[in-house]
Amino acid sequence: MQQSRSQVIEHHGLYELAAGSDVLDSPRYNHDIAPTQVHQRTWNKWHITALWVGMSICVPTYTLGGVLTAYFGLSVGEALLAILLANLIVLIPLTLNAFPGTKYGIPFPVLLRSSFGILGSNVPCLIRAVVACGWFGIQTLFGGLAIHLLLGSLFEGWKSLGGTGEVIGFMLFWSLNLWVVLRGAESIKLLETLAAPLLVAVGVGLLVWALPHMSMSELLAQPPKRPEGASVVGYFCAGLTAMVGFWATLSLNIPDFSRYARSQKDQVLGQIFGLPLTMFLFASLGVIMTAASASLVGETVSDPVTLIGKIQSPGWVAVAMTLIVLATLATNTAANVVSPTNDFQNIAPRLIGRSRAVWLTGLIGLALMAHELFKKLGWIVSDISLETVYSNWLLGYSSLLGPIAGIMVVDYFLVRRQRLDLAGLYRDDVYPAWNRAGFLAFAVPVALTLMSIGNSRFSWFYDYGWFTGSLLGAGLYYALGRVAVRGPAPLVKPLP
Numbered sequence: 001m002q003q004s005r006s007q008v009i010e011h012h013g014l015y016e017l018a019a020g021s022d023v024l025d026s027p028r029y030n031h032d033i034a035p036t037q038v039h040q041r042t043w044n045k046w047h048i049t050a051l052w053v054g055m056s057i058c059v060p061t062y063t064l065g066g067v068l069t070a071y072f073g074l075s076v077g078e079a080l081l082a083i084l085l086a087n088l089i090v091l092i093p094l095t096l097n098a099f100p101g102t103k104y105g106i107p108f109p110v111l112l113r114s115s116f117g118i119l120g121s122n123v124p125c126l127i128r129a130v131v132a133c134g135w136f137g138i139q140t141l142f143g144g145l146a147i148h149l150l151l152g153s154l155f156e157g158w159k160s161l162g163g164t165g166e167v168i169g170f171m172l173f174w175s176l177n178l179w180v181v182l183r184g185a186e187s188i189k190l191l192e193t194l195a196a197p198l199l200v201a202v203g204v205g206l207l208v209w210a211l212p213h214m215s216m217s218e219l220l221a222q223p224p225k226r227p228e229g230a231s232v233v234g235y236f237c238a239g240l241t242a243m244v245g246f247w248a249t250l251s252l253n254i255p256d257f258s259r260y261a262r263s264q265k266d267q268v269l270g271q272i273f274g275l276p277l278t279m280f281l282f283a284s285l286g287v288i289m290t291a292a293s294a295s296l297v298g299e300t301v302s303d304p305v306t307l308i309g310k311i312q313s314p315g316w317v318a319v320a321m322t323l324i325v326l327a328t329l330a331t332n333t334a335a336n337v338v339s340p341t342n343d344f345q346n347i348a349p350r351l352i353g354r355s356r357a358v359w360l361t362g363l364i365g366l367a368l369m370a371h372e373l374f375k376k377l378g379w380i381v382s383d384i385s386l387e388t389v390y391s392n393w394l395l396g397y398s399s400l401l402g403p404i405a406g407i408m409v410v411d412y413f414l415v416r417r418q419r420l421d422l423a424g425l426y427r428d429d430v431y432p433a434w435n436r437a438g439f440l441a442f443a444v445p446v447a448l449t450l451m452s453i454g455n456s457r458f459s460w461f462y463d464y465g466w467f468t469g470s471l472l473g474a475g476l477y478y479a480l481g482r483v484a485v486r487g488p489a490p491l492v493k494p495l496p
Contacts, residue, residue: 004024005357006423011038013264015104017422028118028351029426032357033342036105036259043260048270050196051257054330055250056278057199059142059304062286064243064279066302069287070253071261072239073226076219076287082236083283086243087276091406093251093470094275098267100412101255104422108253108339109346113425115411115477116442117435122347124404124442129340131249131401133361136336138368140177142305143328144170149309150321163376171371176329178362181337182355185260195330202323203285206304210288213295238463247275248401252408253339337361402466403445403473405450407438410474415481441477445469 006020017023017035040391045052068079098322108128112121152159180187225237250291256269261267286304293301297310301447308320324341337358345374374380412418424430449465461468 008422010417013103014038015422017105019423019426021425023423026427027348027350028113028428030345030353032354033107033110033345033349035110035422036428038105041260041262043106043189043257043266043270044262045266045270045273047193048257048261048267049274050192051089051189051334052271052274053196053199053278054192054327055146055335056275056331057203057282057327058139059324059328060138060246060332061279062289062304064283066290067086067285067436068227068239068243072242073224073230073235074232074239075224076222078224078236079239080280080284080287082185082239083243084276086240086279087247088373089240090244090247090251091271091275093409094247094254094271094341095268096409096413097251097405098254098258098261098271099264099418100420101258101266102261102267103418104420105259106255106420106425107259107342107448108255108424109343110425111255111408111412112346113431114416115435116409116418116438117432118425118428120432122441123439125343125346127404128249128252128401129343129361132336132340132343133364134368135249136332136340136361136365137176137372139328139332139336140174140365141369141372142172142175143325143332144168144175145305146321146328148325149316150325152309153314153317153321163378166376167373170337170369172326174362174366176228177332177337178358180329180333181358188338189260192330192334195326198323199327199330202320202327203282206289207285210285210292210296211273214288214292216288218408219291229237234460234463236412241466242465245401248405248466250335251405252401253342256338256342257334286488325389336365340364400446400449400465402468402469403442406470406472407441407477411438414478437477437480440480441454441473444476446473 004021005017006023009016009018015035016037019029019034064083065076065079067233068074068082069076072079074082097111099107101108109121112124115121116124145166148158148161148165151165151169158165180191201418224232224235246361257265261270262390286302289304289307290300293299293307297307301307301310305321305324308317308324311317311320340361341354341357344360345354371380371382375382412420421430445468448458449462449469452461
């Protein structure tokens with residue numbers, strides 16, 4: 001006989017839910033966003049390290065050094081320092097926001113119900129989901145190009161397809177991503193564990209190929225592309241903010257993965273081992289390879305897929321492209337499909353299960369890349385480049401997610417004091433439908449960030465948007481949350 005009230009059971013600091021009819025019959029619950037049981041939390045520190053290695057070794061990471069030198073006016077040394085420092089900084093919200101996922105086994109959208117409300121959680125979820133779908137489309141373009149070049153190295157006639165071959169490759173890679181995620185979390189763990197050592201080997205191989213063709217001392221001595229005599233501080237901090245924004249999305253939805261960790265120690269060590277050094281080394285490789293590309297292939301190429309495609313040996317091209325497809329698949333499935341899949345389910349868990357959410361993610365990502373695909377097919381002519389979208393809109397948009405990260409940390413550690421009503425997160429009678437404290441703390445820094453665009457006196461607020469947004473959002477939420485818990489009309493409903 002099914003129990004009527006849910007029970008929460010503790011196992012050495014980890015909590016699981018024995019769901020009763022109060023949760024199972026709730027419109028806020030389905031099996032895929034339910035808390036993981038303790039026996040399902042099988043990811044150790046090396047699995048989480050492999051997850052970050054798999055996500056970090058990707059085409060956008062490879063191009064980060066070039067983005068910082070070309071768009072932010074940094075020297076090569078300054079750019080690499082900004083990348084390392086940014087990833088050390090982003091470890092803070094990543095590890096902190098991972099804590100409730102590990103302790104309670106809940107995904108990102110369910111955790112947001114505490115700080116934004118049961119229904120209100122859908123607003124930050126959808127903001128996060130749109131960013132993920134954009135990244136999904138961009139990574140799929142890179143993966144599709146790799147498949148096109150792989151098939152071109154194996155079949156001479158395929159090369160003549162040109163842009164049409166790239167679109168076919170896009171659709172093949174798009175389908176492969178959805179297939180992996182539809183198979184569930186264990187398939188993603190297996191993919192990341194398999195991919196990580198192979199991706200490290202690819203990086204070492206590329207480095208051995210490139211080093212004889214360039215001088216590190218000359219590369220580091222190149223002057224930065226900023227006005228002569230200009231202070232480095234403003235340019236460096238703006239570039240640092242953009243690099244923090246690179247993983248701003250994952251600093252929010254890290255509970256989607258930490259809910260499978262065996263312990264808090266595993267999730268913390270896995271992230272420390274896997275993220276900062278991998279990002280720094282692969283971005284450094286991108287700078288070295290771009291500098292050496294003129295000697296290697298006769299022209300400067302900042303995209304590793306295109307660079308490897310110019311190798312004259314079809315066999316090596318086939319091997320390299322196979323590994324790049326694997327690398328991009330490892331990044332795309334974990335970083336850009338898992339989160340929106342959970343986010344879309346949060347809208348209506350009874351109507352949108354995992355399969356529908358995966359297909360919805362894929363279709364939105366496809367729609368966002370339609371413009372680029374039509375260009376490749378020759379159906380439209382446009383000057384809008386993928387690089388413009390990547391370096392401007394997505395990185396800028398990600399910086400607006402800072403307040404959400406700050407709010408989540410303050411809600412869990414300072415307002416809730418690491419205590420959540422696990423069953424209440426799946427019902428309508430514990431947490432408010434809309435948490436005004438969360439929305440006020442989010443709206444104020446976002447409004448100030450938008451108002452500072454084009455305003456010379458307050459441009460610093462936009463340039464350092466992730467830092468200003470996360471700190472202001474955290475401070476506002478702490479003040480509003482503390483007042484609400486003590487006051488007669490709570491903005492944040494206190495737990496019993």
